[in-house]
Every structure is written in structure tokens, then in C-alpha cells.
Amino acid sequence: xxxxxxxxxxxxxxxxxxxxxxxxxxxxxxxxxxxxxxxxxxxxxxxxxxxxxxxxxxxxxxxxxxxxxxxxxxxxxxxxxxxxxxxxxxxxxxxxxxxxxxxxxxxxxxxxxxxxxxxxxxxxxxxxxxxxxxxxxxxxxxxxxxxxxxxxxxxxxxxxxxxxxxxxxxxxxxxxxxxxxxxxxxxxxxxxxxxxxxxxxxxxxxxxxxxxxxxxxxxxxxxxxxxx
Amino acid sequence: xxxxxxxxxxxxxxxxxxxxxxxxxxxxxxxxxxxxxxxxxxxxxxxxxxxxxxx
Numbered sequence: 071x072x073x074x075x076x077x078x079x080x081x082x083x084x085x086x087x088x089x090x091x092x093x094x095x096x097x098x099x100x101x102x103x104x105x106x107x108x109x110x111x112x113x114x115x116x117x118x119x120x121x122x123x124x125x126x127x128x129x130x131x132x133x134x135x136x137x138x139x140x141x142x143x144x145x146x147x148x149x150x151x152x153x154x155x156x157x158x159x160x161x162x163x164x165x166x167x168x169x170x171x172x173x174x175x176x177x178x179x180x181x182x183x184x185x186x187x188x189x190x191x192x193x194x195x196x197x198x199x200x201x202x203x204x205x206x207x208x209x210x211x212x213x214x215x216x217x218x219x220x221x222x223x224x225x226x227x228x229x230x231x232x233x234x235x236x237x238x239x240x241x242x243x244x245x246x247x248x249x250x251x252x253x254x255x256x257x258x259x260x261x262x263x264x265x266x267x268x269x270x271x272x273x274x275x276x277x278x279x280x281x282x283x284x285x286x287x288x289x290x291x292x293x294x295x296x297x298x
Numbered sequence: 299x300x301x302x303x304x305x306x307x308x309x310x311x312x313x314x315x316x317x318x319x320x321x322x323x324x325x326x327x328x329x330x331x332x333x334x335x336x337x338x339x340x341x342x343x344x345x346x347x348x349x350x351x352x353x
Contacts, residue, residue: 072299072300072302072332072336073330073332073333074302074306074321074330074332074333074336075301075321075330075333076328076329076330077321079303100332101331102330102332103324103327103328103329103331103332103334104326104327104328104330104331104334105327105328106328106331108327108329117317121345208309250331250332251331251332251335252331252332252335253332253335253339255301257336280352
């Protein structure tokens with residue numbers, strides 16, 4: 071069901087549960103209005119979080135390559151980063167990326183800073199979204215296995231109750247709520263007359279997805295730190 | 299379904315002399331955020347369709 075009306079209450083179950091599992095947790099979500107989204111963004115920014123997408127992390131990596139990798143190796147390194155970002159990586163490029171990342175991260179702290187800022191954004195944005203747009207839940211258990219009763223204060227979820235639900239639920243439900251704020255690119259492509267360039271940017275809350283090293287041919291000699 | 303959203307947009311859009319009307323009670327900020335963005339996407343696509351023909 072598309073989130074057309076603010077009068078709609080949608081149900082959401084975090085990943086990992088069968089739709090017909092009678093024990094599955096269910097969160098009831100209201101559809102945000104534009105005013106609601108302004109309030110959510112304000113709360114996120116007031117908490118000191120700024121939006122950084124996966125592309126920002128890769129761009130920081132590119133800046134790091136230009137700053138700390140010797141010039142004749144930079145082109146290959148940037149090609150590797152492009153391939154990883156485009157999800158067109160081979161095992162070799164994945165391993166190369168891991169080596170590039172380790173080299174850059176050692177001498178270019180902005181990569182870690184961007185990742186940290188992105189992680190903070192995901193935490194704060196999810197929390198604030200859950201607080202504002204969950205209107206009920208059922209069969210939600212704390213990590214201890216104890217039932218967590220729904221509670222609201224002043225039109226928002228009681229933070230003490232929200233703090234008891236599993237962290238991965240906060241992230242999953244928060245991501246679903248953000249999806250209710252604007253059509254995704256896929257949504258827009260399914261509209262009557264596709265116009266990707268007109269698609270409003272969707273706010274991503276996906277977890278950072280930098281790759282880790284994978285088995286493959288070692289290519290460490292291809293990257294070097296700039297010295298002197 | 300998107301076709302329903304397009305129908306809703308067609309019903310709400312204004313003509314040359316009209317600003318149209320809002321699908322839900324209240325002002326512009328009280329409308330669904332998703333629907334507002336969807337209307338914007340449809341409006342741009344509709345204009346392009348009228349200008350360039352069907353995709």
C-alpha cells in the first residue's frame with residue numbers, strides 16, 4: 071500500500087519474520103505529513119546529526135587517495151573505488167579496495183570522521199522517526215525476552231519504552247518510516263511517465279556498506295603511501 | 299497503485315486559472331509528505347509528456 075493519506079496507519083514487521091508467523095512483532099506507523107517531516111528533520115539536526123550517504127564516504131575515500139597515494143597510482147585506486155561504489159567489483163577489486171582503505175584511513179582521518187557522522191545520523195534519524203511515527207506495537211520483546219508494552223507521552227513514543235526494544239528494530243522501523251516520507255527512485259520509475267531526473271532524493275538510512283577484504287590475488291604492491 | 303496516485307493528482311491539479319485543491323484537510327504542510335513529493339514527480343513527468351510526447 072502506498073503511503074498516500076496521513077490518516078493511514080501501516081503495519082511493519084522487521085526483517086527476519088515470516089508474514090504468517092503469529093509471534094512476529096508488528097509496529098503500527100502513521101504516514102508523515104510535510105509538517106511532520108520538517109519537525110523530524112529539525113530534531114535530527116538539533117541532535118547534531120548531519121546526513122551523509124554512502125556516496126559521501128566514497129568521496130572522502132577519493133579525497134584521501136588524492137592526498138596520500140602516490141600520483142601514478144591514484145588513477146587505478148580511483149577506478150577501484152568507482153567499481154566498488156557501482157557494485158561492479160570483482161574479488162580482486164574488493165581486495166584492492168581493502169588495501170586502499172587501510173592506507174588512506176591511516177593517514178587521512180576524514181574518512182573515519184565521515185563514517186562516524188553517517189553512523190550518528192542513522193542512529194539519530196531512526197530514533198527520532200520511531201519516536202514520532204510509531205503509534206502502537208504488538209508482540210515486541212526486549213532483548214531479554216520480556217514483553218515491552220507500548221507507551222506514549224505527548225503524542226510520541228515514550229523514550230523509556232523505545233529504549234527497551236531491540237536496536238535492530240529501531241533501525242529497521244526507522245528506515246521504513248523514512249521510506250514513507252518520499253517516493254523512492256523505484257517508485258518514481260513506476261509512475262505514469264518516468265522521469266528519474268525529477269525524482270526527489272530519498273533519504274537513505276541504510277547501514278554503511280563499505281566492503282571488507284575478500285579472498286583473492288594479493289595486489290598490495292599496487293598501492294603505496296606518499297612519502298617525503 | 300501508482301495509477302491511483304496519478305488519478306488523484308489529476309483530480310486535484312489546477313487548471314490555467316485554478317490552483318487546484320488539496321487531497322487532505324488543512325494546508326499544504328498538512329498533506330502527506332510522500333504524496334506531495336509524488337505529485338511533484340507526476341507533474342514534471344506530465345509536463346514532459348505534453349512537451350515531448352509519450353515516453
